[in-house]
Amino acid sequence: MNRDTSLCGETSFPLSPRSLCHSGGVHSRVLSAPQLREHGVTAARAAAQCRPGGPWQQLLPGVFVLHTGPPTSEERLHATLLYAGRPPAERAAAVPVQPRHGVVQDSTAGHSRYGNTMVTGLAALALHGFSAAPPLISVDRIDVLVPRTRRLRSTGCARIVRAHTLPGALQIAGVPVAPVERALADAVAGLPEADAVRRLLTEAVRGGHCEPAALVRELTLARLLSRDHVADAVDSLLAEGRSLAEGRLYGLVRDHRLPDPLWNVELRLPGGPSLGGVDIYWPQEAVAVELDTRPAAGGPGRGSRGGSGAAARRPSAGAAAPDREEDVLGSPYARKRDHLERLGITVVHLTPAKLRDTPAQQATVVRTALMAAEDRAPAAYVVVLPR
Structure with a gap:
């Protein structure tokens, strides 16, 4: 009736x-x-x-x-x-008021309308505003991320992408959209052209859409770093991300009027082995700052992929490890930090994301370490060399 x-x-x-x-x-x-x-x-x-x-x-x-x-x-996305x-x-009877185009809404606003799904891949990047992604009207098939238990097949304009655990979705123009890192990984999986991959990854970093380490982690989980053209793009991505982070670090010291440090130096025991390089060192206070550009460990909101294990990677793309459990296991990175601290040198680790989002807070952390030097026992003498 x-x-x-x-x-x-x-x-x-x-x-x-x-x-x-x-x-x-x-x-x-x-x-x-x-x-x-x-x-x-x-x-x-x-x-x-x-x-x-x-x-x-x-x-x-x-x-x-x-x-x-x-x-x-818009109709193709909705369909x-x-x-x-x-x-x-029963959930279809009520039709919510349409949000304005381009306004990011609360992350739970649209899930009851579409179930536990979200747009990913090139269509998601277009919604995120990537100029290197084709406009929505040119995207033939729309990637949609669903739980791996869903029994669906790709058909028509819909291409099904499955995940063991879904990431937290963003709402853009009333549409649930995967985070940039996940959308990029799903887009790269279907792009054989090296130039297209490089353009997308470069825009992600230069445009401030995501940090290189987080993106490398997603590409690793997706097992994409065994592809030569992706690994080449990641090499450039890591170098560019490192350069951007170093620029923020210079700005941190300058803008917050920290004491002038020594930049990019190697520490060595007199007549002994190298202790490793650091990005900043204050010899009088024995305080070092090191940029931590490795991929962050998985946390809430990061979706995991099907299968198990990490991607096979080329050595040149291996500058960033997939997680930080290696610190506990005694990696060279952790051993260097522990060795310096045993010698009385305070090591402050700063991530690119923290430098970008909370520079004043990070400057306070560094300043506190410098001020605390007066209350510490004198550090061991080390030789400081340029690197």
């Missing part, structure tokens, strides 16, 4: 396929079969509307566009998410 409530919640007249197609908004122009049933349109009636010459079209299995002609990019999410009919 037809209901007498329209999609916008206004009482008017019994709904019909004709009245539905005149409703405004993409959430009324693109509907799933359960949503249509909620408004009194049976499967047979929907199929009749999609016959040749009919006013509707079936864009994906169980998803209908209530007009003729090519669907818009793909409806196909992958399959929201229950």
Whole structure:
């Protein structure tokens, strides 16, 4: 039996396929079969509307566009998410107010509408504003991230990408979108062109969309670093990310008026072996600062991939390890830090993300270490050499 409530919640007249197609908004122009049933349109009636010459079209299995002609990019996005999410009919009755284009909403706002799914890959990068990504209208297939237990197949404009654990989604223009790191990894997985991969990774770093270490971790989890053109791009990415972080470190010392340090030096025991290099050293206070550009360990909101183990990597791309458990296991990185601290040298580790997001706080950390030098026992004498 037809209901007498329209999609916008206004009482008017019994709904019909004709009245539905005149409703405004993409959430009324693109509907799933359960949503249509909620408004009194049976499967047979929907199929009749999609016959040749009919006013509707079936864009994906169980998803209908209530007009003729090519669907818009927004309609294709909505249809793909409806196909992958399959929201229950009872959740389809209420249609939320549409957010303004480009406004990032709360990360949980759209999940009930689309289930536990999100856009990823090139379509997600276009929504994130990447100029190196093709515009949405040019993306033939929209990648949508779903739990690995979902039994779905890629079809039409929808390409299914599965994950053991989904990352936290961002809401962009009312659409759940994967974080930049995950979207980049899923996009790179389908790009054989070295130039396209390099452009995307470069824009991610230069544009401040994500830190190189976080991106390298996602590429490692996706097992993409065994591909030569991806590994080459990562080499450049790490070098560029390191350069950007060093520039922020120079700005930190200058802008917060820290004492003039020695830059990029190697520490060595007199007549003994090298203790390793540091980015900044204050010899009088025996305080060193080291940039930590390795990938961060997995935390909340970072989705893991199918399978187990890390990617096979070329040696040149191995400057960043996939996680930091190696510190506990006695890596060369951890051994250097512990050795310096046993000699009385305070080592302050700063990450590129902290330098970017909280420079004043990081300057306070360094200043505190310098001031605390007066209360510490004198450090061992070390030779300081340029590197």
